[in-house]
Amino acid sequence: MSSVKIVYWSGTGNTEAMAQAVADGVKNAGAEAEVIPVAAASVADLASAKAFALGCPSMGAEQLEEGEMEPFMADLESSLGGKSVGLFGSYGWGNQEWMRDWEERCKNAGASVVNGEGIAFLGAPDDATVSALQDLGAALATLA
Numbered sequence: 001m002s003s004v005k006i007v008y009w010s011g012t013g014n015t016e017a018m019a020q021a022v023a024d025g026v027k028n029a030g031a032e033a034e035v036i037p038v039a040a041a042s043v044a045d046l047a048s049a050k051a052f053a054l055g056c057p058s059m060g061a062e063q064l065e066e067g068e069m070e071p072f073m074a075d076l077e078s079s080l081g082g083k084s085v086g087l088f089g090s091y092g093w094g095n096q097e098w099m100r101d102w103e104e105r106c107k108n109a110g111a112s113v114v115n116g117e118g119i120a121f122l123g124a125p126d127d128a129t130v131s132a133l134q135d136l137g138a139a140l141a142t143l144a
């Protein structure tokens with residue numbers, strides 16, 4: 001059975017809740033899901049996978065969280081060619097620029113962003129967003 005890794009950073013739990021919804025979608029589709037805080041994640045694990053998900057809220061000024069997620073992303077970038085990547089994250093007040101930049105970065109590295117764009121949501125995910133995240137998980141399960 002294929003396994004889909006969902007690597008995320010979350011400070012106050014919103015993006016973590018989104019990660020769990022993606023995992024539910026993976027499992028509902030009959031695959032295994034691993035939800036991994038980025039501090040415990042390995043670039044090598046993702047480099048050997050065909051499809052996975054990355055989650056991070058908008059931090060700094062429309063940036064990825066700089067202590068753990070940004071360095072992980074920088075390390076991962078050279079391994080992204082040909083991968084299918086699902087992106088998601090919570091934000092607080094901005095215009096989702098961090099997500100647009102993140103999508104662009106993945107595409108420039110040769111990855112395909114699942115659904116063409118990440119799932120960004122203000123605050124904690126609502127029911128419709130949980131449903132969209134579950135659909136993302138199901139899509140990743142078929143791609144993994």
Ligand SMILES: Cc1cc2nc3c(=O)[nH]c(=O)nc-3n(C[C@H](O)[C@H](O)[C@H](O)COP(=O)(O)O)c2cc1C
Nearest residue numbers: 010011012013014015057060062090091092093094
């Ligand atoms: C230091 C810091 C910087 C932030 N910068 C932004 C930002 O530039 N744009 C934005 O929309 N939200 C920003 N936020 C809000 C977070 O993205 C928002 O609170 C989000 O829900 C946090 O997700 P989490 O619960 O997964 O940590 C910032 C929050 C913090 C603590």
